[in-house]
Amino acid sequence: MVTIHNFLFKSRSESIKSLEFFYFIHDLFVSLVSKYGQSNNSLILDFLRLLGGFYLWESKKIEGYTQALKDSVFWESRQFYRETMITFISGELTALEFAGEFYHRLLLSQAKADDLLHDYKQQVDIKLSPKSFQFSKIILSF
Structure with missing residues (x-):
């Protein structure tokens, strides 16, 4: 089974070269x-x-690394997703408003993740967290 630890302990420059x-x-x-x-x-x-x-x-070969990069972008927005769900559950947002806000942020996060995959210089400074692994899959399943 593939885990985030495989990519955290692998040389960052090696992963970036593989992606390039x-x-x-x-x-x-x-x-x-x-x-x-x-x-x-x-x-x-x-x-x-x-x-x-x-x-x-x-x-x-690069599947896990690209997933880790995408997860880090979605993980950065975790507070937004949490707060949006809370406002929806508490009745402050209608279903349509919730879907609109959630979907808009989802598209922005996806675009940022795609940009990150192609920006190899920025990847050198990204801090990958094991806690973020597969977070994007949870959000995308909504």
Whole structure:
């Protein structure tokens, strides 16, 4: 089972380099598939399958690290989510108002998480907390 501790104790620079390499492979794979994916040349198709397998393998290697980065962003907003739920439960917000506020913050957090995944310099300074691990999954399930 994958835990946050695997990524907290792993070298931060190693994780960032893995993520940078993954996005390089991702961009290469997507551009080649869009350009040559309908080819009849078996060598090209075999290369795309090979690159696709490598892409999948790399995505599994960085999966926990990307989840930890996303969780840290949602964890920063935990107070907002808690207070919003309390105001809804106490009747201060209607269901529509609650959904609007919650959804707006959810989109902002997701955008911030996506930006963080692509900003490798900012990742060096992020403090990953084991308490935040999988917090985003709880919030996204709402």
